[in-house]
Amino acid sequence: MLPVAVDAMGGDDAPGAIVAGARRASDLGIPILLVGAPELLTDTGGLAVHPASEIIEMDEDPAQGVRRKKDSSLVRCAELVRDGRASAMVSAGNTGATMASALLRMGRIRGVNRPAIATPLPLPGSTPTTLLDVGANAECRPEWLVQFAQMGSVFASHRFGLVNPRVGLLSIGEEATKGDTMVKETHALLKDAPGVNFIGNVEGRDILTDDVDVVVTDGFTGNVVLKTLEGGVRAFVRMMKDSLDGHPDLRRQTESVLDPLWDAMDPDAYGGAMLLGVDGVCIISHGSSSPRAIINAIQIAREMVDVDLVGLLRAAISAP
Amino acid sequence: MLPVAVDAMGGDDAPGAIVAGARRASDLGIPILLVGAPELLTDTGGLAVHPASEIIEMDEDPAQGVRRKKDSSLVRCAELVRDGRASAMVSAGNTGATMASALLRMGRIRGVNRPAIATPLPLPGSTPTTLLDVGANAECRPEWLVQFAQMGSVFASHRFGLVNPRVGLLSIGEEATKGDTMVKETHALLKDAPGVNFIGNVEGRDILTDDVDVVVTDGFTGNVVLKTLEGGVRAFVRMMKDSLDGHPDLRRQTESVLDPLWDAMDPDAYGGAMLLGVDGVCIISHGSSSPRAIINAIQIAREMVDVDLVGLLRAAISAP
Numbered sequence: 001m002l003p004v005a006v007d008a009m010g011g012d013d014a015p016g017a018i019v020a021g022a023r024r025a026s027d028l029g030i031p032i033l034l035v036g037a038p039e040l041l042t043d044t045g046g047l048a049v050h051p052a053s054e055i056i057e058m059d060e061d062p063a064q065g066v067r068r069k070k071d072s073s074l075v076r077c078a079e080l081v082r083d084g085r086a087s088a089m090v091s092a093g094n095t096g097a098t099m100a101s102a103l104l105r106m107g108r109i110r111g112v113n114r115p116a117i118a119t120p121l122p123l124p125g126s127t128p129t130t131l132l133d134v135g136a137n138a139e140c141r142p143e144w145l146v147q148f149a150q151m152g153s154v155f156a157s158h159r160f161g162l163v164n165p166r167v168g169l170l171s172i173g174e175e176a177t178k179g180d181t182m183v184k185e186t187h188a189l190l191k192d193a194p195g196v197n198f199i200g201n202v203e204g205r206d207i208l209t210d211d212v213d214v215v216v217t218d219g220f221t222g223n224v225v226l227k228t229l230e231g232g233v234r235a236f237v238r239m240m241k242d243s244l245d246g247h248p249d250l251r252r253q254t255e256s257v258l259d260p261l262w263d264a265m266d267p268d269a270y271g272g273a274m275l276l277g278v279d280g281v282c283i284i285s286h287g288s289s290s291p292r293a294i295i296n297a298i299q300i301a302r303e304m305v306d307v308d309l310v311g312l313l314r315a316a317i318s319a320p
Numbered sequence: 321m322l323p324v325a326v327d328a329m330g331g332d333d334a335p336g337a338i339v340a341g342a343r344r345a346s347d348l349g350i351p352i353l354l355v356g357a358p359e360l361l362t363d364t365g366g367l368a369v370h371p372a373s374e375i376i377e378m379d380e381d382p383a384q385g386v387r388r389k390k391d392s393s394l395v396r397c398a399e400l401v402r403d404g405r406a407s408a409m410v411s412a413g414n415t416g417a418t419m420a421s422a423l424l425r426m427g428r429i430r431g432v433n434r435p436a437i438a439t440p441l442p443l444p445g446s447t448p449t450t451l452l453d454v455g456a457n458a459e460c461r462p463e464w465l466v467q468f469a470q471m472g473s474v475f476a477s478h479r480f481g482l483v484n485p486r487v488g489l490l491s492i493g494e495e496a497t498k499g500d501t502m503v504k505e506t507h508a509l510l511k512d513a514p515g516v517n518f519i520g521n522v523e524g525r526d527i528l529t530d531d532v533d534v535v536v537t538d539g540f541t542g543n544v545v546l547k548t549l550e551g552g553v554r555a556f557v558r559m560m561k562d563s564l565d566g567h568p569d570l571r572r573q574t575e576s577v578l579d580p581l582w583d584a585m586d587p588d589a590y591g592g593a594m595l596l597g598v599d600g601v602c603i604i605s606h607g608s609s610s611p612r613a614i615i616n617a618i619q620i621a622r623e624m625v626d627v628d629l630v631g632l633l634r635a636a637i638s639a640p
């Protein structure tokens with residue numbers, strides 16, 4: 001197997017956390033190619049390093065960053081996949097720049113209008129719900145959302161072993177007449193879309209339930225939903241901890257019972273999102289990725305290469 | 321003071337829960353006019369009843385319902401306010417039909433392009449965040465959102481005693497360049513909007529924090545956010561209770577400590593949302609409203625009448 005190209009410079013705790021995760025993935029037998037500035041990568045444990053002298057910062061303008069920094073770790077990662085020298089890329093860096101690098105260097109799968117970012121939302125006790133697009137396209141057209149549904153179905157099938165995953169369209173009511181113009185038009189198209197087990201509109205309250213496997217939406221709404229959930233869970237946990245503050249014994253006991261729950265809800269457990277529709281496997285990890293998140297991301301990259309996800313997506317896409 | 325018109329027939333537990341709440345509000349000294357079918361309103365404790373023979377069902381098409389059922393409790397409530405026979409209306413019925421009744425019978429405040437539904441989101445330990453629009457307008461124009469910001473500011477000021485409330489525009493990044501076209505255009509307009517303390521874009525994760533008082537968005541995104549939070553909290557509580565299931569003692573202790581938290585987060589504590597921009601006070605309560613939610617809704621209706629919120633909104637609105 002070709003190595004997985006790992007952007008050693010991207011992420012809040014890069015390169016430390018990234019290299020640590022990559023080393024442990026390598027110990028599991030996955031070939032790794034670290035990409036970054038060799039002088040900053042000291043503790044690699046013998047992993048191969050592909051040199052890249054520039055870094056696209058977390059808050060840098062993605063398009064400018066990719067255009068100007070041709071020797072950045074992100075751009076180089078995407079080129080290694082394009083050139084057949086790596087099987088996949090993993091980055092916890094600037095999300096927009098990861099997307100732009102992958103899109104510009106690997107190109108789109110033939111027939112795909114727009115790539116989309118698919119994120120599994122942890123749902124302890126049952127299969128995660130895959131939400132897409134969570135931010136690649138702030139404005140969408142109905143035909144793009146149909147392709148998101150097709151790509152999301154293929155992804156959820158192979159990522160979570162689902163047969164014929166149930167696809168819902170995010171709206172503000174179950175009826176086909178609810179929503180804005182774009183959603184209503186998408187609803188009509190999805191009813192007849194090949195490869196999509198369309199169960200109709202779903203609402204915000206359905207996302208974290210076992211009633212739907214893939215939730216399709218535009219990148220603006222999807223990004224707002226993802227961040228609202230992150231913020232909601234954070235607020236909830238904080239308020240709960242505040243309430244338990246005067247009760248140290250109870251807090252300790254409760255935490256020991258609830259820790260496996262937090263663990264199961266930790267986004268790190270899923271290793272990140274996947275950019276669907278580009279001509280190569282590209283895993284986008286959370287900026288705050290721990291070594292554990294990176295191991296998981298690399299494992300998922302490997303799995304997606306092993307099942308030839310890109311080939312499956314190519315076959316599933318309706319002509320534009 | 322003119323009585324508050326209470327739609328006795330709207331809500332999942334109507335008329336029982338509604339009448340029970342109205343009676344308790346009456347005990348607090350607020351004059352009440354129940355609106356509904358007299359033969360179904362038996363246990364009113366002597367409250368005045370304005371007869372209305374029809375009911376718009378919870379799942380009925382709002383526009384059709386309001387057009388066809390001219391003697392429905394909802395339409396009659398709005399007419400009582402329009403005709404100066406009630407000071408405000410409260411309903412836990414069909415949200416769309418409540419909105420349509422208020423809009424068609426009371427009319428808009430002069431200069432308002434579109435009314436919006438404002439919902440306070442509970443935030444234990446600090447002032448709730450007011451989110452609008454949460455569903456009145458699935459598609460919006462930038463000028464409407466500017467008015468939402470102006471109306472939301474007036475509402476948050478008088479509802480929660482805030483001086484110069486901080487207004488954020490919901491987007492997918494803090495930078496003015498982030499978001500879809502509508503959001504970018506709105507951002508530019510909000511910077512110079514009179515009566516708006518605009519702090520810039522906010523993201524989903526900021527909503528449930530003390531960093532912003534009023535969050536402005538279109539009715540599609542707002543509705544998705546509201547329901548995502550509802551669903552998220554529900555999933556979270558369920559998972560937590562499942563985790564504690566094998567530990568009955570711990571579960572009991574934890575619940576006794578956390579109950580005040582659930583209580584503070586209970587939407588019932590805020591009595592519902594307010595339709596801003598119609599020419600009268602209209603409180604829209606959750607379909608599942610308990611008597612407690614109805615008491616709170618009636619009290620808020622009274623407060624909003626007392627401060628002349630409609631007059632304040634009229635003064636705050638920029639010409640269209």
